[in-house]
Amino acid sequence: MAAPKNDTFLRALLRQPAPYTPVWLMRQAGRYLPEYNQTRARAGDFLSLCKNPAFATEVTLQPLQRFPFDAAILFSDILTIPDAMGLGLHFADGEGPKFYRPLRDERDIRALAVPDPTAELRYVLEAVREIRRALNDSVPLIGFSGSPFTLACYMIEGGASSDFRHVKTMLYQRPDLLHRILDVNARAVTAYLNAQIEHGAQVVMIFDTWGGALSHAAYPEFSLGYMSKIIAGLIRKRDGERVPIIVFTKGGGGWLNAIAECGCDAVGLDWTVDIGAARAAIGQRVALQGNLDPSVLFAEPQVIEAEVAKVLASFGAGDGHVFNLGHGISQFTQPDRVHAMVEAVHRLSPQYHCLTTAA
Numbered sequence: 001m002a003a004p005k006n007d008t009f010l011r012a013l014l015r016q017p018a019p020y021t022p023v024w025l026m027r028q029a030g031r032y033l034p035e036y037n038q039t040r041a042r043a044g045d046f047l048s049l050c051k052n053p054a055f056a057t058e059v060t061l062q063p064l065q066r067f068p069f070d071a072a073i074l075f076s077d078i079l080t081i082p083d084a085m086g087l088g089l090h091f092a093d094g095e096g097p098k099f100y101r102p103l104r105d106e107r108d109i110r111a112l113a114v115p116d117p118t119a120e121l122r123y124v125l126e127a128v129r130e131i132r133r134a135l136n137d138s139v140p141l142i143g144f145s146g147s148p149f150t151l152a153c154y155m156i157e158g159g160a161s162s163d164f165r166h167v168k169t170m171l172y173q174r175p176d177l178l179h180r181i182l183d184v185n186a187r188a189v190t191a192y193l194n195a196q197i198e199h200g201a202q203v204v205m206i207f208d209t210w211g212g213a214l215s216h217a218a219y220p221e222f223s224l225g226y227m228s229k230i231i232a233g234l235i236r237k238r239d240g241e242r243v244p245i246i247v248f249t250k251g252g253g254g255w256l257n258a259i260a261e262c263g264c265d266a267v268g269l270d271w272t273v274d275i276g277a278a279r280a281a282i283g284q285r286v287a288l289q290g291n292l293d294p295s296v297l298f299a300e301p302q303v304i305e306a307e308v309a310k311v312l313a314s315f316g317a318g319d320g321h322v323f324n325l326g327h328g329i330s331q332f333t334q335p336d337r338v339h340a341m342v343e344a345v346h347r348l349s350p351q352y353h354c355l356t357t358a359a
Contacts, residue, residue: 009071013244015320021349022070027328056127078146084120102158117195125199132200143201147208148185149223186226190233205246212251231263271326276314287320301340308344
């Protein structure tokens, strides 16, 4: 397949010269867009939207039709893997994801198996292929998965949790069982991301949403170690092109040096981290992604521009920066605020890059 016409995002991930700082958003396609809500209503519910490749393609492209983002991200959900494992994923109105059969019993944990992505998750792979075709190599496509620990949190708790009581009890009381789940999850994520790459994903990202809930001592053992195993097993080059890997641990500011050594090409930062300090610590080893506070987008455009300018100035001159939020965009964000942010990034960032647009 041909390289994308706009390869600024790929250049930034590989710390190569670029004319400006590329920008995309976590939860780029989502409820803040009225057209997304219309498509979701046509689909019937969230899972039906995810499992229909035509609908998934439609909503993946919607934000790109509104805003000049520098990358597209596959529309899917991090819980597709545990759903394919037979845990009974469903979405309760106003309550988020739930599992009918959470992993609490040792027998169920021992029986857990890696799903075949070309069978149980074929709908995702078909969406990847269809999205690549629809993008027509305009911008790169990001594939993704949840991290083994983040998936385990949902699988053990049975849904979202404020204290992770069940997973942390298992971690300290029966670490062997948690390691069993994490090992299966790591092998499942590796197979799943490789299948996405084989079907056309040009970048992959691992979302470690709940890794920051771990103690300083537990994080390397129960989260980062398994992400490192995944990265070691991923396809790193396809069609002669490098496939960059992004790792994002929300709340991971205390482990930046360790994350930078895990084999990834870029480290995602949440808004609690100073991006300039992160660059000084690890920016010679990896690219950085982030890290505007998503709540900035509730402010007026002039405030958004000022906050964008702060992030760009903190990173400073040079390459290796992908502009993004420090976490997913809120469903309550007004689309015109996103436009203000993207426009500000594209207008203000060229001064930090030596490669001109004409180069």
